[in-house]
Amino acid sequence: MALSVTLLILSGVALTYHEQAWARFLIWLMGGLQGRHWVHRTAAIGLLVAGLLHLLGLMLSERHKRDFREVKPRPNDFRAAWSGLKFAFSGKGEPPHYGWFTPMQKLQYWGVLIGCLLMGVSGVLLWNPVFTLNSFPKWVLDTMLVLHATEAQFIFVLFILWHLYDVHVAEGNFPMNPAWLTGRMSEEHFARQHRASWENGRSKEEA
Amino acid sequence: MTRSLFKPLALEAAFVLLGMTWLVTPLPVRAQEDIRCLTCHGKPGFEKTLPSGKKLELFVDPMRLRLSVHKDRKCVDCHADVTEVPHPEIPQKVNCGRCHFLGNSVGAPQLQRYIEYGTSVHGKALAEGNPKAPVCQDCHGDHFILPGSDARSQVNHKSIPQTCGGCHLEIYAQYQESVHGQALIKGVKDAPVCTNCHGEHNILKPQDKTSTVNPGTVVNTCSKCHSKVVIMEKYGVKAEQVATYRESFHGIANEFGMLKAANCASCHTAHQIFPEQDPRSTVNSRNIPLTCGKCHPGANANFAQGRIHLNPKDKSAGIVYWVALGFKVLTLSTLAGLLIHIALDLYRRFKNRKQPGEKKEVEVAEKSQ
Numbered sequence: 001m002a003l004s005v006t007l008l009i010l011s012g013v014a015l016t017y018h019e020q021a022w023a024r025f026l027i028w029l030m031g032g033l034q035g036r037h038w039v040h041r042t043a044a045i046g047l048l049v050a051g052l053l054h055l056l057g058l059m060l061s062e063r064h065k066r067d068f069r070e071v072k073p074r075p076n077d078f079r080a081a082w083s084g085l086k087f088a089f090s091g092k093g094e095p096p097h098y099g100w101f102t103p104m105q106k107l108q109y110w111g112v113l114i115g116c117l118l119m120g121v122s123g124v125l126l127w128n129p130v131f132t133l134n135s136f137p138k139w140v141l142d143t144m145l146v147l148h149a150t151e152a153q154f155i156f157v158l159f160i161l162w163h164l165y166d167v168h169v170a171e172g173n174f175p176m177n178p179a180w181l182t183g184r185m186s187e188e189h190f191a192r193q194h195r196a197s198w199e200n201g202r203s204k205e206e207a
Numbered sequence: 208m209t210r211s212l213f214k215p216l217a218l219e220a221a222f223v224l225l226g227m228t229w230l231v232t233p234l235p236v237r238a239q240e241d242i243r244c245l246t247c248h249g250k251p252g253f254e255k256t257l258p259s260g261k262k263l264e265l266f267v268d269p270m271r272l273r274l275s276v277h278k279d280r281k282c283v284d285c286h287a288d289v290t291e292v293p294h295p296e297i298p299q300k301v302n303c304g305r306c307h308f309l310g311n312s313v314g315a316p317q318l319q320r321y322i323e324y325g326t327s328v329h330g331k332a333l334a335e336g337n338p339k340a341p342v343c344q345d346c347h348g349d350h351f352i353l354p355g356s357d358a359r360s361q362v363n364h365k366s367i368p369q370t371c372g373g374c375h376l377e378i379y380a381q382y383q384e385s386v387h388g389q390a391l392i393k394g395v396k397d398a399p400v401c402t403n404c405h406g407e408h409n410i411l412k413p414q415d416k417t418s419t420v421n422p423g424t425v426v427n428t429c430s431k432c433h434s435k436v437v438i439m440e441k442y443g444v445k446a447e448q449v450a451t452y453r454e455s456f457h458g459i460a461n462e463f464g465m466l467k468a469a470n471c472a473s474c475h476t477a478h479q480i481f482p483e484q485d486p487r488s489t490v491n492s493r494n495i496p497l498t499c500g501k502c503h504p505g506a507n508a509n510f511a512q513g514r515i516h517l518n519p520k521d522k523s524a525g526i527v528y529w530v531a532l533g534f535k536v537l538t539l540s541t542l543a544g545l546l547i548h549i550a551l552d553l554y555r556r557f558k559n560r561k562q563p564g565e566k567k568e569v570e571v572a573e574k575s576q
Contacts, residue, residue: 015459018462018463032464034465129503130505130506133503133506133510134510137509137513138512138517142513142524143527146530147530150531157541165552
């Protein structure tokens with residue numbers, strides 16, 4: 001998924017900013033415009049497969065099912081997010097006690113899911129212009145094009161400033177949170193970021 | 208031995224000197240020579256029937272020659288092979304290159320164009336021995352050559368299509384019907400004629416990469432007028448059509464040398480350009496499926512549902528504009544929010560560093576329920 005998204009972003013921005021020298025260099029690296037198309041489409045299929053595997057996991061694996069139950073949004077998330085914001089601004093009191101997933105992580109998960117869905121649908125429609133123009137009025141294709149391009153810029157901003165900062169630079173994660181490779185995290189990290197679940201687990205262990 | 212070598216040389220030198228005195232002979236005397244030619248050629252109706260039965264008009268109006276750019280030239284300056292009057296043979300076709308070459312000393316304009324003609328499609332045809340290849344006088348005329356700026360000139364802006372149409376009959380007919388041709392007929396000075404798109408002396412085949420009407424260059428050629436707001440607003444045509452094309456998939460592909468991608472002429476044609484509302488137009492909604500279908504097999508009538516040159520930055524683009532704007536606002540506000548988040552986070556860490564807390568490093572296996 002990381003590889004697909006990186007390739008998609010690189011080959012995508014190269015097209016959006018095609019008049020820039022760096023974009024021309026990227027396109028040249030990918031073997032011209034035709035090469036860029038195939039890099040983008042191959043990476044897109046890669047992401048699609050990753051998404052399907054995720055869906056398959058949700059249906060088959062118990063662990064995935066448990067995680068999915070945890071990631072469902074709850075009214076409590078808004079309260080937790082609000083107290084988190086209050087803490088971030090005031091610095092008073094204690095950091096809020098988040099569950100298995102922090103509200104930020106929940107938002108990220110659903111954002112990525114909806115984002116992938118939108119990019120996927122618009123991407124497939126753009127890939128098959130004859131089908132799209134034969135089936136819908138032209139504004140659908142035009143909307144898909146700006147949606148695809150502008151949402152990509154949005155994802156790019158999130159990717160750099162939120163995701164990369166969060167997992168590489170943010171406290172305790174420098175130079176990298178190894179969880180994305182090992183699937184594990186330190187107890188200290190877990191205790192700090194997922195206090196409620198940590199306490200829950202503690203009480204179970206003690207019992 | 209030296210004498211025998213010098214003798215013929217001296218003879219030649221004498222001939223050359225004799226020739227030069229002929230060049231500096233005062234005009235009245237030379238004009239008298241014209242009078243000798245005009246004895247026959249000055250008579251209206253002087254003509255000859257060729258063996259093919261075609262009548263060749265041999266009358267030359269001396270007044271027209273005197274009004275042309277060659278008013279100081281005399282007949283034999285160009286018809287150099289006529290040495291005696293009456294001439295027993297039909298003189299050769301005049302070779303303008305006798306004077307019109309770069310570096311000439313007789314005052315003919317010093318233009319790169321003489322060389323350009325040689326490499327053009329017309330010049331090459333001539334070099335290959337094509338008897339129909341046009342030479343200078345086919346476009347510029349013979350005895351009544353005038354500068355292009357002169358309204359009476361064959362190469363004046365408004366007369367160019369007719370001049371080129373002398374050979375290119377079919378295209379001339381198509382052009383005259385088109386929006387450009389009709390504008391020219393109405394006296395529109397901005398209306399493009401053949402040479403505005405194809406060049407003049409340097410006309411190349413469209414297949415030639417350096418031709419102004421090659422798929423790789425034709426966008427720039429049309430843009431010379433169509434990207435200029437000052438020109439386009441006079442005729443109610445949008446100048447942004449060029450920019451919207453360049454930002455489209457077709458435009459970007461064309462820019463990167465994928466020449467199978469549509470350029471201006473792919474949809475609008477080269478010579479049969481009509482306004483969108485005209486049923487003859489290839490971009491009329493009735494003809495859109497056929498036009499798009501040239502490259503996109505299977506295109507149906509639904510292709511015509513919507514505007515082609517759409518500017519997403521313009522409110523008239525409707526939903527496209529609002530989606531673009533919505534994401535712009537979302538992206539910018541998120542950008543600001545995340546920057547604040549990072550700033551706060553770094554600030555908190557900086558403060559915490561001052562009072563280091565207890566640290567405990569315990570690796571635990573992944574939590575399981």
